Amino acid sequence: MADQNKPxxxxxxxxxxxxxxxxxxxxxxxxxxxxxxxxxxPDPPPPADAEQPAFVGALLAAFPDAGLQLSYWLGxxxxxxxxxxxxxxxxFLHDDPESLFDFCSDVTATDWPARASLRFDLVxxxxxxxxxxxIRIKVRAGExxxxxxxxxxxxxxxxxxxxVFDMFGVRFAGHPDLRRILMPEDWQGHPQRKDxxxxxxxxxxxxxxxxxxxxxxxxEESEIE
Amino acid sequence: MFDTDELxxxxxxxxxxxxxxxxxxxxxxxxxxxxxxxxxxxxxRGVEKLCESRDWTQIVLITDRMDxxxxxxxxxxxxxxxxxxxxxxxxxxxxxxxxxxAELQRLASHLVWLGSHAMDIGAVTxxxxxLRERELILDLFEEFCGARLxxxxxxxxxxxxxxxxxxxxxxxxxxxxxxxxxxxYEVLLTHNRIWLERTRGVGVIPGPEAIAVGLSxxxxxxxxxxxxxRKDEPYAAYDEMQFDIPLGTRGDTYDRxxxxxxxMRQSVRIVRxxxxxxxxxxxxxxxxxxxKPPAGETYHANESPKGEIGYFxxxxxxxxxxxxxxxxxxxxCNLQALPRLVRGxxxxxxxxxxxxxxxxxxxxxx
Numbered sequence: 001m002a003d004q005n006k007p008x009x010x011x012x013x014x015x016x017x018x019x020x021x022x023x024x025x026x027x028x029x030x031x032x033x034x035x036x037x038x039x040x041x042p043d044p045p046p047p048a049d050a051e052q053p054a055f056v057g058a059l060l061a062a063f064p065d066a067g068l069q070l071s072y073w074l075g076x077x078x079x080x081x082x083x084x085x086x087x088x089x090x091x092f093l094h095d096d097p098e099s100l101f102d103f104c105s106d107v108t109a110t111d112w113p114a115r116a117s118l119r120f121d122l123v124x125x126x127x128x129x130x131x132x133x134x135i136r137i138k139v140r141a142g143e144x145x146x147x148x149x150x151x152x153x154x155x156x157x158x159x160x161x162x163x164v165f166d167m168f169g170v171r172f173a174g175h176p177d178l179r180r181i182l183m184p185e186d187w188q189g190h191p192q193r194k195d196x197x198x199x200x201x202x203x204x205x206x207x208x209x210x211x212x213x214x215x216x217x218x219x220e221e222s223e224i225e
Numbered sequence: 226m227f228d229t230d231e232l233x234x235x236x237x238x239x240x241x242x243x244x245x246x247x248x249x250x251x252x253x254x255x256x257x258x259x260x261x262x263x264x265x266x267x268x269x270r271g272v273e274k275l276c277e278s279r280d281w282t283q284i285v286l287i288t289d290r291m292d293x294x295x296x297x298x299x300x301x302x303x304x305x306x307x308x309x310x311x312x313x314x315x316x317x318x319x320x321x322x323x324x325x326x327a328e329l330q331r332l333a334s335h336l337v338w339l340g341s342h343a344m345d346i347g348a349v350t351x352x353x354x355x356l357r358e359r360e361l362i363l364d365l366f367e368e369f370c371g372a373r374l375x376x377x378x379x380x381x382x383x384x385x386x387x388x389x390x391x392x393x394x395x396x397x398x399x400x401x402x403x404x405x406x407x408x409x410y411e412v413l414l415t416h417n418r419i420w421l422e423r424t425r426g427v428g429v430i431p432g433p434e435a436i437a438v439g440l441s442x443x444x445x446x447x448x449x450x451x452x453x454x455r456k457d458e459p460y461a462a463y464d465e466m467q468f469d470i471p472l473g474t475r476g477d478t479y480d481r482x483x484x485x486x487x488x489m490r491q492s493v494r495i496v497r498x499x500x501x502x503x504x505x506x507x508x509x510x511x512x513x514x515x516x517k518p519p520a521g522e523t524y525h526a527n528e529s530p531k532g533e534i535g536y537f538x539x540x541x542x543x544x545x546x547x548x549x550x551x552x553x554x555x556x557x558c559n560l561q562a563l564p565r566l567v568r569g570x571x572x573x574x575x576x577x578x579x580x581x582x583x584x585x586x587x588x589x590x591x
Contacts, residue, residue, distance in 0.1 A: 044521070073521045074309055102436050103452075105526065106553040110539055123537065125524050125553070129436055129452045136524065156439025159561045167273075182266040182590060192274055 245586030383509030442532025
C-alpha cells in the first residue's frame with residue numbers, strides 16, 4: 001500500500017485531548033473507565049470516506065451476525081471478533097478467494113489492566129502473498145479464558161502463540177505444544193504483563209556491595225546451621 | 226539384527242556452529258534425525274518490556290542490539306513505524322540515504338552469513354574473504370555514524386547526520402571492489418563438488434509449505450515465492466529503485482545460497498542507483514521536540530536481510546514511551562521451520578540447515 005506514511009483523515013476521537021481515555025472508543029458492554037484511569041485500547045472506527053477493500057466486504061457478508069467490529073487507522077484494517085468466532089473467522093480469511101490470507105505475520109498480545117474482565121487484546125497480523133493486502137484480527141480475552149489456537153490454519157502461529165503464552169499467560173486450546181519458549185521452563189509469572197516488575201520478581205535492590213556480601217554471609221551461615 | 230533405540234543428542238547452547246546460544250535437542254535413529262526440539266531463550270533480555278519504559282528516541286539504541294549484524298535495518302523499521310504513527314514526512318534525501326544504509330547493511334549481513342555458513346560446512350577460506358569485504362562496509366559506517374556494529378544511525382524523521390564529504394566516492398569504490406570479489410566466492414563454492422554434495426537437496430521445502438510455516442526472506446524466495454517487502458509494500462526510497470528479486474526453484478540449501486549471492490549483486494545495484502541519484506535537501510523532517518504519537522497502534526514491516534521484520538507499536542497518546550513495543554523477528558519465525566527442515570537428514574545436515582536459515586540469536590530471543 002503506497003499510502004502507509006500518511007494517514008487518511010484521522011478519526012475524530014483521536015484528535016480530542018487526552019485521546020485514549022475517551023469513552024467513545026470503548027464498545028458497549030465493557031467497563032467504562034474512571035476519569036484519570038490508565039489507558040484503554042484505541043480502536044477507532046473507519047471514517048465514512050474510507051474505501052472498503054473487497055476482503056472487508058466479503059468478511060462482513062460472511063459473518064453478518066457475529067458482532068464484528070471494524071477499525072481503521074493509518075491505512076490498516078482491523079476486525080475485532082469474539083473468542084468463539086475466532087476459528088471460523090481464521091478459516092474464512094485463509095480460504096476465501098477475496099482474502100487468501102496465507103501468511104501469518106505475527107501473533108501478539110497487549111495487556112490492558114484497566115479492562116478488568118477482558119484484559120488481553122490478542123492481535124493476529126495477517127498478510128496475503130497472492131493478493132498483497134494486510135488485515136489484523138483482534139480478540140479480547142481474559143486471564144482465565146482459553147483462546148482457540150489458529151495453528152491448524154497457519155502453522156506459523158505455533159511459536160508465536162507459545163511466546164504469547166510465555167509472556168502473558170494466555171492459554172491456547174488446541175495448541176500442539178504449549179510450553180514456555182523464552183523463559184526457563186520452571187519460571188513462575190508472566191513477564192510482559194503490566195503488573196510484572198521490570199527488574200524481575202523478588203529482586204533485592206541493594207545499596208552497596210557490602211550489603212550484598214553481608215546478605216551472602218547471612219545465607220551461608222543459615223545454611224551451615 | 227541390531228536393536229537400535231532412538232538416541233537423544235543435545236547440540237547444547239554452547240556450540241561453535243549454532244550461530245549463538247541455540248540449543249537443538251535431536252532425536253536420532255542412527256545418523257538420521259527423527260525429530261528436533263529447538264530450545265531458545267538463552268539471550269532473552271526483555272527488550273519488549275524494557276522499551277515500555279524508554280523514550281521513543283532512546284529505543285533506537287535498543288533496536289540496534291536485536292539483530293546486531295544488521296542494526297541499521299532494525300533502526301529503519303522502528304523509525305518508520307513511529308513516523309507512520311506520527312504522520313511525519315521524511316525528506317527525499319533522507320529516504321535515499323536510508324536506502325543506501327539498509328542495502329549496505331544487507332551486504333554486510335549476507336557476507337557474515339556466507340562466511341559463517343561456509344565455515345560451518347568446512348570451507349574456512351570463504352569466511353576470511355567475506356569478512357575482509359565486510360570490513361570495508363564497517364569502515365563506511367564508522368565514517369558515517371561512528372560505530373562499527375550497533376549504529377544508532379537513524380532518528381525518527383530522518384537521520385542524525387548528513388553524509389560526510391567524499392563518502393559517496395568511497396561507497397561507489399566499495400561497490401566496484403565487491404563486484405570484483407563476488408566471483409571469487411563463486412569460484413570457491415558454486416560449482417564445488419563438495420559444496421554441491423553438502424547443500425543440494427538438503428532441507429527442501431516447497432513454496433506453499435514455506436508460506437504456511439512462516440518463512441520469509443531468502444528462504445521463502447528460494448522456494449519460488451516472489452515475496453519481498455521492498456517490492457510489495459515499498460518503504461524508504463525503494464519505490465524509486467530498479468532491482469530484481471532472485472527466486473529459487475527447488476527450495477533447498479543450494480538455492481538459498483544462490484538467492485543470497487544474487488541479492489548481494491542486486492544490493493550493489495541499488496546502492497549505485499541511490500548514490501548516483503542522491504537528491505539535495507534536508508536530512509530530517511519536521512518532528513516535534515517531544516515525540517508523543519497520538520493514541521493508536523500500527524504494524525509496519527521492512528525487509529531485513531533475514532526476512533520480514535515487523536514492528537507492532539501501540540501508543541496511548543499520553544506517555545513518552547510506547548504502551549506496547551513488539552518486534553516480529555524474522556529469525557524467530559524462520560527458526561520455527563527447523564524441525565520440519567531437519568527431519569530425515571543427517572546430523573551434519575543440521576549444521577548446514579541452521580546456517581542456511583541465517584539466524585541471529587539476538588533477534589530470536591530479544
